[in-house]
Amino acid sequence: MPKAEIARVTGLSAQSVSVIMRGLEQEGLLERGEAIRGKVGQPSVPMRLAPDGAYFFGLKVGRRSVDLLLVNFVGEILGRTHMAHAYPTPEEVIGFARSSVEELRGKLSPKQAARIAGLGVAIPFRLWDWAASIGAPAEEIREWQNRDIRKELSEMFDFPVYLQNDATAACGAELVFGSGPKPQSFLHFFFGYFVGGGLVLNGQLFVGRTGNAAALGSLPIPALGGAHLQLVDVASLSVLEGMLSDQGAASAALWGNPREWNLNKEVVDQWIRDASAGLAYAIAASVCVVDCDTVLIDGWIPEDTRARLVSRTNAALRDLDFNGIELPQVRPGTVGPDGRALGAAGQPLSDRYLVDLNAMLNTG
Numbered sequence: 001m002p003k004a005e006i007a008r009v010t011g012l013s014a015q016s017v018s019v020i021m022r023g024l025e026q027e028g029l030l031e032r033g034e035a036i037r038g039k040v041g042q043p044s045v046p047m048r049l050a051p052d053g054a055y056f057f058g059l060k061v062g063r064r065s066v067d068l069l070l071v072n073f074v075g076e077i078l079g080r081t082h083m084a085h086a087y088p089t090p091e092e093v094i095g096f097a098r099s100s101v102e103e104l105r106g107k108l109s110p111k112q113a114a115r116i117a118g119l120g121v122a123i124p125f126r127l128w129d130w131a132a133s134i135g136a137p138a139e140e141i142r143e144w145q146n147r148d149i150r151k152e153l154s155e156m157f158d159f160p161v162y163l164q165n166d167a168t169a170a171c172g173a174e175l176v177f178g179s180g181p182k183p184q185s186f187l188h189f190f191f192g193y194f195v196g197g198g199l200v201l202n203g204q205l206f207v208g209r210t211g212n213a214a215a216l217g218s219l220p221i222p223a224l225g226g227a228h229l230q231l232v233d234v235a236s237l238s239v240l241e242g243m244l245s246d247q248g249a250a251s252a253a254l255w256g257n258p259r260e261w262n263l264n265k266e267v268v269d270q271w272i273r274d275a276s277a278g279l280a281y282a283i284a285a286s287v288c289v290v291d292c293d294t295v296l297i298d299g300w301i302p303e304d305t306r307a308r309l310v311s312r313t314n315a316a317l318r319d320l321d322f323n324g325i326e327l328p329q330v331r332p333g334t335v336g337p338d339g340r341a342l343g344a345a346g347q348p349l350s351d352r353y354l355v356d357l358n359a360m361l362n363t364g
């Protein structure tokens with residue numbers, strides 16, 4: 001944006017904007033774009049973020065895999081490491097983070113490496129509660145209860161380390177790195193080993209008292225015979241993994257490259273039908289409490305699978321009774337499988353460089 005447009009949007013004077021922009025340019029955070037000519041007066045020069053203004057690491061700890069990304073100031077992924085595992089342990093994850101950071105840091109020049117702003121960690125909260133669900137020895141998973149991974153990683157590296165719930169981080173990635181029209185408030189579902197959720201209100205990620213707000217996977221939904229399940233019981237990739245195993249079909253591809261699934265089509269079709277029905281109930285319950293007109297669906301899934309989930313969920317919503325409230329629009333997310341790791345990288349970016357609108361509004 002040209003400085004004049006920035007002044008108009010922010011309400012600051014042209015002189016203030018000029019001083020601020022000059023300072024940010026000198027710090028290497030902004031750079032000049034191509035001059036816009038053809039209008040009356042001097043050509044305007046748009047300012048934009050400098051891709052090498054800062055660098056961030058994002059570590060995603062999943063129940064079946066762990067990933068680390070190196071991201072620049074405009075959200076471009078410059079490098080990644082990936083490892084599949086049967087279940088995560090603290091020692092394994094910390095060792096992976098140490099070696100991966102050093103490997104990816106080696107892709108940067110010394111000048112670039114000096115601009116690393118931090119490491120964000122996206123991890124399921126209370127991992128020890130899910131030992132049986134992920135087929136892990138309880139005593140090994142219980143190690144997470146007594147370890148502070150953020151503290152241990154902070155002592156290992158010369159930059160700050162942040163930690164956030166993995167589904168919340170995926171929602172934050174949509175807010176920071178997402179493309180296209182961005183609603184001011186939206187619910188966000190992310191399909192991982194377990195389906196999870198996040199919430200953006202008035203342009204800000206809402207994390208709640210414990211950092212686990214919008215734990216949409218825990219929402220109860222009806223089941224056959226009058227029983228009740230949670231959304232995680234029908235809409236998680238762990239459910240698809242179990243369905244594939246029951247049919248004697250391979251499921252390892254679920255945890256490799258999500259853009260290259262080669263799975264039993266009939267099983268995937270059935271999972272999409274069940275997952276979308278569960279999503280519809282969860283969305284109906286959620287929008288009765290939080291008045292969002294937009295719901296985004298994303299995950300560790302191929303684009304065509306995501307598109308089918310969105311389509312069937314919209315159809316299932318139309319079959320529910322929405323008297324008294326407006327039917328929300330369900331759309332695909334725009335970040336994709338890297339949502340949790342990108343959201344992790346977005347934590348140091350947000351903390352150090354993004355404006356907190358709530359803080360601005362509370363300054364009087």
